[in-house]
Each structure stands twice: as C-alpha cells, then as structure tokens.
Amino acid sequence: xxxxxxxxxxxxxxxxxxxxxxxxxxxxxxxxxxxxxxxxxxxxxxxxxxxxxxxxxxxxxxxxxxxxxxxxxxxxxxxxxxxxxxxxxxxxxxxxxxxxxxxxxxxxxxxxxxxxxxxxxxxxxxxxxxxxxxxxxxxxxxxxxxxxxxxxxxxxxxxxxxxxxxxxxxxxxxxxxxxxxxxxxxxxxxxxxxxxxxxxxxxxxxxxxxxxxxxxxxxxxxxxxxxxxxxxxxxxxxxxxxxxxxxxxxxxxxxxxxxxxxxxxxxxxxxxxxxxxxxx
Amino acid sequence: xxxxxxxxxxxxxxxxxxxxxxxxxxxxxxxxxxxxxxxxxxxxxxxxxxxxxxxxxxxxxxxxxxxxxxxxxxxxxxxxxxxxxxxxxxxxxxxxxxxxxxxxxxxxxxxxxxxxxxxxxxxxxxxxxxxxxxxxxxxxxxxxxxxxxxxxxxxxxxxxxxxxxxxxxxxxxxx
Numbered sequence: 001x002x003x004x005x006x007x008x009x010x011x012x013x014x015x016x017x018x019x020x021x022x023x024x025x026x027x028x029x030x031x032x033x034x035x036x037x038x039x040x041x042x043x044x045x046x047x048x049x050x051x052x053x054x055x056x057x058x059x060x061x062x063x064x065x066x067x068x069x070x071x072x073x074x075x076x077x078x079x080x081x082x083x084x085x086x087x088x089x090x091x092x093x094x095x096x097x098x099x100x101x102x103x104x105x106x107x108x109x110x111x112x113x114x115x116x117x118x119x120x121x122x123x124x125x126x127x128x129x130x131x132x133x134x135x136x137x138x139x140x141x142x143x144x145x146x147x148x149x150x151x152x153x154x155x156x157x158x159x160x161x162x163x164x165x166x167x168x169x170x171x172x173x174x175x176x177x178x179x180x181x182x183x184x185x186x187x188x189x190x191x192x193x194x195x196x197x198x199x200x201x202x203x204x205x206x207x208x209x210x211x212x213x214x215x216x217x218x219x220x221x222x223x224x225x226x227x228x229x230x231x232x233x234x235x236x237x238x239x240x241x242x243x244x245x246x247x248x249x250x251x252x253x254x255x256x257x258x259x260x261x262x263x264x265x266x267x268x269x270x271x272x273x274x275x276x277x278x279x280x
Numbered sequence: 281x282x283x284x285x286x287x288x289x290x291x292x293x294x295x296x297x298x299x300x301x302x303x304x305x306x307x308x309x310x311x312x313x314x315x316x317x318x319x320x321x322x323x324x325x326x327x328x329x330x331x332x333x334x335x336x337x338x339x340x341x342x343x344x345x346x347x348x349x350x351x352x353x354x355x356x357x358x359x360x361x362x363x364x365x366x367x368x369x370x371x372x373x374x375x376x377x378x379x380x381x382x383x384x385x386x387x388x389x390x391x392x393x394x395x396x397x398x399x400x401x402x403x404x405x406x407x408x409x410x411x412x413x414x415x416x417x418x419x420x421x422x423x424x425x426x427x428x429x430x431x432x433x434x435x436x437x438x439x440x441x442x443x444x445x446x447x448x449x450x451x452x453x454x455x
Contacts, residue, residue, distance in 0.1 A: 012365060047304070129318050171354040203414065
C-alpha cells in the first residue's frame with residue numbers, strides 16, 4: 001500500500017498550511033487579509049473587472065431589447081411622481097426656513113454632518129449560496145477605504161459595510177447578509193432597534209429588525225433609517241421599508257421583516273463613506 | 281526527455297485551463313444570473329482530478345482550486361486553500377489504494393468533497409442567524425446541483441486523467 005505522505009504531497013500540504021497561517025496571522029495582527037490574498041486579488045481583479053464589463057454590456061443590450069415598453073410606462077409614472085416631488089420640495093423649503101428661524105430663536109446651531117466619500121463600482125458578487133457579499137474596485141492602494149466603512153448608494157440608501165480591504169479591491173457585506181447589523185430607528189417607535197440579517201430572509205432578499213420596544217406601533221411601509229448610534233453608520237440613512245411584523249420561531253419576540261430600499265440585483269455603483277463626523 | 285517535458289507542460293496547461301474556465305464560471309458567470317443556489321464547481325473538479333490522478337496531482341490541483349474558491353467566495357485565501365488541498369490528498373490516496381476508477385467511486389468522491397465544503401460554509405451561518413430548515417434545504421439543493429455538474433464535468437476530467445495516466449502510469453489498472 002502506498003504511503004499517504006510522500007515527499008511531494010507533504011510539500012504541497014505544507015505550502016497550503018503556510019498560506020493559510022500567513023492569512024490568519026495577518027488578519028489577527030493587522031485586520032487585513034494578508035499578502036497572499038492581496039496578491040491573488042490583484043491578479044484576479046482584471047479578470048473580474050473584464051467579466052463585470054462584459055456582463056454589464058450584455059445586460060444593457062438585453063434590457064434595451066426587452067424592457068422598452070416597460071421603460072416607457074415607468075417614464076410616465078416617474079414624470080407624475082416628479083411633479084409631486086417638486087411640490088413637496090417647495091413645501092420643504094418653506095418649512096426649512098421656518099425651522100432655521102425657530103432654531104435661531106432657541107439659540108441652537110444646526111447639526112452639521114460632513115461625509116467623505118470614495119466612489120466605487122461593483123466588479124463581482126460572491127459565488128457563495130451562504131452569504132451576500134460583493135467586491136468593489138477600490139482598495140488600500142487607490143483609496144482611503146478601511147474595514148467597517150459604510151457603503152451607500154448615490155441617493156443615500158444603505159448597501160452594506162466594508163469587510164476586508166486588499167490592495168486593489170475590497171469585499172463588502174450587503175445589508176441582507178447574516179453578518180450585517182446596524183442600529184436603526186422606526187417611524188412611530190421610540191428607542192432604537194437592531195437591523196440584522198437572517199439566512200431564511202436573505203434568500204428572499206430581505207432582512208429583519210428586532211428588539212422593537214412597541215411592535216403595535218409598527219406598520220407595513222414604515223421607513224427604517226439608521227440611528228447613528230454605535231458609530232458604525234451616520235444617522236438618517238435609509239435602510240428600507242417594513243414589509244410585515246411577525247413573531248420569531250420560538251414565539252417570544254416580534255420582529256419586523258424589511259425590504260431593502262436599494263435593489264441589490266441592479267446595483268453597479270456605490271459610495272463608501274470613509275469619514276463622517278457630526279458636530280452640534 | 282524533451283518529449284516528456286513537453287508532455288508535462290501540456291498537461292499542466294490543460295489543468296490550468298480547466299481551473300481558469302471553472303473559476304470564471306463559478307465566480308463571474310453564475311453569480312450574475314442571480315440564482316439562489318450555485319454549484320461548487322471547483323470543489324467537484326478537485327475531487328474528480330484527485331480520484332483520477334492520485335494524491336500528489338490531486339493535492340496540487342486542490343491547492344490551486346482552493347485558492348480560486350476562496351477568491352470566488354470573497355474570503356481570505358485560507359479555508360478552502362487548506363480544505364481542498366487536504367481533500368485532494370485524501371481522495372487521491374483512497375483512489376490509489378482502495379477506490380475503483382469507475383463512475384460510482386467518482387460520484388462518491390465528488391459528493392464527499394461537496395458535502396464537506398457545504399458544511400464548512402453553512403456552520404458559521406447556522407451559529408449566527410440561521411434557521412436549520414432553510415440551511416438544510418439549501419445544502420441539499422446545492423449538493424444536488426453540484427452533482428449534476430460533476431456528471432457534466434466527467435468527460436473533461438476523464439480526458440485529463442487518461443492523459444496523465446498515459447504519461448506517468450502511477451495508478452494501477454482497476455476496473
């Protein structure tokens with residue numbers, strides 16, 4: 001019977017062990033994924049970017065051919081909404097002016113939020129059936145992105161968080177991933193709740209909000225926005241809208257099922273908040 | 281000697297091409313379709329090559345397949361690098377000494393590799409916010425889809441392993 005560990009196989013196994021240990025040591029020491037991971041991601045990044053460009057072109061062509069009628073209808077609906085939004089914007093301006101006057105009366109200064117952004121494009125989604133992560137084309141070599149930075153869309157909707165940063169790219173978890181968590185506020189509910197991912201909801205493209213102080217005041221369509229507590233996200237970023245209020249499998253707690261405001265399937269461009277500060 | 285070197289280089293290129301094609305399918309094509317469950321192509325290929333060629337080629341192929349799997353899954357180059365190397369070694373060893381070179385043995389090797397890879401991915405999810413029922417269903421579907429692709433990969437793996445055996449004849453002839 002042949003021995004299991006010949007010299008050649010021993011060398012291969014040792015190489016694999018060294019690579020794995022190097023990654024572990026690097027992650028524990030610096031929080032970065034390690035030299036080998038960065039090198040592999042650097043080599044594979046052009047392949048991922050090329051494939052993303054090809055896929056994007058194919059999707060555009062397909063969309064042009066098959067979505068023409070739908071786009072005409074959507075355009076008409078959006079025009080109607082825009083005229084309504086214009087009306088609301090005018091009302092908002094008037095209310096804002098009144099707000100400034102009242103604040104001056106009370107002697108308060110405005111909350112001043114300043115964000116620093118890095119724009120990025122999504123070059124690959126994770127091939128795993130067990131998580132919801134994506135890779136963006138910004139890393140430590142071409143940006144100031146760090147692990148834990150929030151990721152949002154141009155309209156300020158939450159997309160997720162940066163998980164690991166390599167030299168030329170970064171891996172981010174989406175808001176429906178099971179590792180995602182954020183402190184959020186619900187309309188009509190006092191006190192902050194916790195938005196977290198759940199595997200069975202992730203398969204449906206949703207997430208849940210737990211630790212709701214008064215679930216009787218939660219209704220379908222309520223907005224879920226970040227509370228700013230915990231320092232992970234700035235306040236007032238939109239996560240999504242409540243779908244329904246349901247009970248956990250053990251029947252002990254009420255949770256709200258939330259549909260994300262952003263459509264992850266259509267997402268191509270994101271913004272990473274590298275720094276945000278609140279002054280009052 | 282020159283002919284043998286050329287044959288070795290050609291064989292390495294064929295294995296590398298298989299790895300690249302499977303990586304592109306796994307990491308770049310299937311995710312864009314947005315299907316709920318995706319096959320573990322690289323794990324299946326690593327098991328198939330190890331079953332057909334033995335422990336050393338199996339562990340070497342598993343090493344590179346593991347690196348690409350970790351990259352495809354957006355993880356640090358660690359878990360699957362080690363896992364597929366060891367799986368390639370073990371399946372290769374079993375095929376050199378006990379397993380037959382037939383379809384049931386090939387399918388069993390691929391199923392074992394898929395099952396272990398699925399458990400490694402599912403366990404952390406179960407410990408966080410996972411309902412066991414949903415996880416089991418996904419695991420079963422992923423295993424079934426991966427086995428379908430293992431059958432589709434069989435002719436390709438057979439061609440590669442026949443070429444390897446012709447040159448090196450490391451594995452005894454078994455029915």
